[in-house]
Amino acid sequence: MEAELPLVLDHRSRVPLAAQLVGLLRSAVLNGTLRPEHTLPASRRLAAELGVSRGVVVRAYEQLSGEGYLESRGSAGTRVAVRPDGRGTVTEGVRTAPGADPAGTIDLTPGRPSGAPFRDRDWRAAWRKAISEPVDVELPPALGMPALRTAVADHLAASRGLTVSADDVVITAGTSDALQLAVAALRGQAERPRVLMEDPGYPTARRVLIAAGATVLTLPAGDDGLEASQLAAIDSLPDAVLVTPSHQYPLGGRMPVSERLALLAWAETNQVVILEDDYDSEFRHRRMPLPALASLPSGAEVVLVGTFSKSLSPWLRCGYLVVRGTSGQRLRNARLDLGTPVPGMLQSALATYIAGGGLARHIARARRQYAHRRALLLDRLGGRAGLELAALDGGLHAVIRLHPKVPAERLAEEALGLGVRVVTLASYFAERTPENGLVIGYGAPTDLQLARALDVLTGLIDRMAAGAQQ
Numbered sequence: 001m002e003a004e005l006p007l008v009l010d011h012r013s014r015v016p017l018a019a020q021l022v023g024l025l026r027s028a029v030l031n032g033t034l035r036p037e038h039t040l041p042a043s044r045r046l047a048a049e050l051g052v053s054r055g056v057v058v059r060a061y062e063q064l065s066g067e068g069y070l071e072s073r074g075s076a077g078t079r080v081a082v083r084p085d086g087r088g089t090v091t092e093g094v095r096t097a098p099g100a101d102p103a104g105t106i107d108l109t110p111g112r113p114s115g116a117p118f119r120d121r122d123w124r125a126a127w128r129k130a131i132s133e134p135v136d137v138e139l140p141p142a143l144g145m146p147a148l149r150t151a152v153a154d155h156l157a158a159s160r161g162l163t164v165s166a167d168d169v170v171i172t173a174g175t176s177d178a179l180q181l182a183v184a185a186l187r188g189q190a191e192r193p194r195v196l197m198e199d200p201g202y203p204t205a206r207r208v209l210i211a212a213g214a215t216v217l218t219l220p221a222g223d224d225g226l227e228a229s230q231l232a233a234i235d236s237l238p239d240a241v242l243v244t245p246s247h248q249y250p251l252g253g254r255m256p257v258s259e260r261l262a263l264l265a266w267a268e269t270n271q272v273v274i275l276e277d278d279y280d281s282e283f284r285h286r287r288m289p290l291p292a293l294a295s296l297p298s299g300a301e302v303v304l305v306g307t308f309s310k311s312l313s314p315w316l317r318c319g320y321l322v323v324r325g326t327s328g329q330r331l332r333n334a335r336l337d338l339g340t341p342v343p344g345m346l347q348s349a350l351a352t353y354i355a356g357g358g359l360a361r362h363i364a365r366a367r368r369q370y371a372h373r374r375a376l377l378l379d380r381l382g383g384r385a386g387l388e389l390a391a392l393d394g395g396l397h398a399v400i401r402l403h404p405k406v407p408a409e410r411l412a413e414e415a416l417g418l419g420v421r422v423v424t425l426a427s428y429f430a431e432r433t434p435e436n437g438l439v440i441g442y443g444a445p446t447d448l449q450l451a452r453a454l455d456v457l458t459g460l461i462d463r464m465a466a467g468a469q470q
Contacts, residue, residue, distance in 0.1 A: 005034075005041065009050055017052050021060040029069050029080055039077045040070065062365055063372060068446025072119055082448065106453045107421045110250065110397035110441035113310055114366060122358030123349075130349035140344035142336045144171025144320070147351035152306075152320050155354050159282055159363075162295045162304070162322070170321040170331060173341040174314070175279065176208045178305045178321050179242075182275055183212035184338070185330035186239050195275075196238040198226055200428035200435075202249050202277070205242060218430045223253035223390065228262030240273040245293055246281045250428050250439045252391020252399055254290055264298035273327045274302045280310040282363050283370055284394040294322055301327040308350070310396060310443075311363055318342050318350060370396060373442040373450055380454040386465050396443035399425060402436050405468035406461055412438065414460050420453045 005028070009020050028034040040046070043057040050057070061078050064070040071081040143149070149166040156162040172178040186193035195214045197206060198221035209216050217238055219230050225248045231241075243263070245255035255263070267274050276293045294304040307319035323331045353359055377398055381389050388401040402408055408424040415422055423441075426434035438457075442450055 005046070007050060009052065011051075017056045018059040018063075021050070021052075021056060022063050025060060025064055026067070026069055029082060034080045036080050036082070039079045042077065059368075062368065067372070068448035105416070105419050105421050106445055106449045108440050108442070108445065108450075108453055109421060109423055110439050111310070111314070112441050112444035113313060113396060114369060114443055115313065118313070120358060120362055122356060122361065123353055126349045126353035126356065126358060129352050130345050133348060136344060140340050140342070140347060142339050143332060144169065144340060144342070145344060145347040145351060147355070148347045149320075151351045151354035155359065156306075156322065158360070160278070160292050160295065162292055164294075164322050168322050168324055168328070170323055170335050171340060171342055171347060172319045172321055173317045174309055174319045175277065175305055175307050176204065177317075177341060178307075178319060179205060179208045179275070180212040181321070181331060181334050181338070182240065182273075182303065182305075183209060183214045184334040185327065186273070187213070188330050190239050193240065194236075194238040196234075196241040197430075198243060198248065199430045199432045200250060200425070201242075201430065202244070203428060203430075205277070206430060209242075216430075218432075220432050221248060221251070223251045224248060224259070225253065225255045226259075226263070228259055228266055231263065231266045237270050238272060240275055241267070242275040242277060243293075244277045244279065246278055246290065247391075247393070247395045249277070249279065250391065250397065250399060250425065252393060252395065252397075254393065257290060260290070260293055260296060261298075264293065264296060264300045264302070267300040267302075268298055271301075274300060275305055276302055277305045279305075279307060280395040282311050283367060283396060294324075301325045303327060303331065311359065311366075316346065316350075318346060370443060373445075373447060374398075376447060376450055377440070377442060377454070380451070380458065384458070384461075387461065391439075396441055398440045398442065400438045400440060400457075401425070402438070402461070403465065404436060406436075406464045408436050408438055411457070411460055411464065414464075415456055418456050418460070420456045422457070 007021070007024050009017055013020065025034070040061070043054050043061060047054040047057045061070060061072065065072050069080070069082055070078050072078050146166060148171055149169040152169045153164045153166050156164055172181065183193055193214045194217055195209050196217045196219060199218035200221065201218070206216050219226055225243055225245055245260060247254060263274065274293060278292055292304060294302045304322035305319070306322070308316055309319065321331060374392055377389065377392065381387065381400065386403040386406065389398060390401065391397060391399040402411070408426060412422050412424050423439045425437035425439055428439065445453065
């Protein structure tokens with residue numbers, strides 16, 4: 001049933017109208033005025049009743065949905081998602097909230113975005129269009145459907161300032177597929193290609209490269225990634241180097257422009273291919289993103305590895321490469337030999353979604369959600385004695401460096417026993433001595449779930465630190 005809302009906004013207050021509405025609706029849920037059986041008024045009608053623009057109501061609904069108090073159900077309206085005690089609804093047929101498994105564990109594993117795009121009317125409309133189109137009897141083009149390659153090129157121009165043509169784009173089944181393709185292409189010049197990676201770095205990338213037949217080498221990386229002086233000291237050159245310059249994974253820094261230019265100069269001189277993993281560059285919270293390596297003037301061969309796993313969902317298993325030069329032609333040839341692993345219907349829907357502005361609108365909404373959760377992390381953990389909070393300039397994760405008296409492995413084990421799953425920072429190290437800390441993903445859980453999980457973690461940290469002093 002639809003809720004009757006006795007709401008009054010103060011138009012003379014310095015508090016923004018959307019913030020006032022968020023506070024009133026949140027209080028109504030917590031005091032039991034709004035319950036799980038209630039559906040909220042449509043945004044246009046509530047805006048008219050309150051004498052505000054529809055955007056004020058939409059922003060309030062979006063924030064409360066991100067916090068976990070409301071749930072948007074498309075044409076079925078926006079409903080209350082929690083009981084007055086703050087726990088999730090138990091009504092039959094309501095799905096498990098994002099970030100929680102059926103057992104109730106709050107999963108803070110990094111790399112998991114909000115599931116919001118699949119409830120987006122733009123996304124549903126794009127799929128309706130895709131399934132209404134005549135089914136082609138041929139396989140999808142190996143390099144990707146022209147409409148999707150064009151949409152990706154236009155998206156990169158708008159979001160990354162990267163001027164590319166559709167011919168430069170190759171559609172992949174995500175980052176793992178892109179790395180396997182890169183190794184297949186590099187085999188044209190080496191039977192067992194040598195790929196240099198950052199340490200710490202992305203463990204899945206290491207596993208995929210090795211499984212694809214590459215030899216993985218590592219160099220110690222600081223918060224901002226590799227340094228050109230380290231590369232100059234290498235005795236045996238690799239065939240490629242895999243870097244995360246826009247948001248070092250997992251430490252979170254960004255490679256300065258001077259180091260980017262030095263990396264490009266080194267790669268050009270030594271004819272080493274750069275694989276630039278641009279995995280979550282859409283989400284910057286404090287500073288504007290630096291230009292992608294692939295956009296800087298250089299004669300180096302740079303392959304940009306992009307994915308929709310962070311901006312939309314890893315469930316799609318879809319991404320792209322931006323390829324040029326000799327290495328680009330080798331990658332195209334490898335893809336032509338292997339064919340595309342991405343279904344044509346998915347490519348068609350994605351092309352419509354991106355070209356129609358659905359992806360840009362979703363990213364704008366997601367930025368607001370993630371910025372709110374980032375603020376929650378800073379509020380709960382920033383300035384606490386015995387830990388250091390890092391990697392919060394962008395992306396969907398944070399790094400918590402812990403005092404030696406609070407061992408991360410033990411903390412993670414005890415947290416899981418209390419219903420919170422976290423990943424240790426040590427699991428990202430290959431050969432370096434690992435650091436003591438956690439990597440916290442805050443994209444998938446709601447604000448309520450994140451707050452509860454942080455309460456568990458801070459309680460354990462305080463108890464373990466106190467126990468170590470006795």
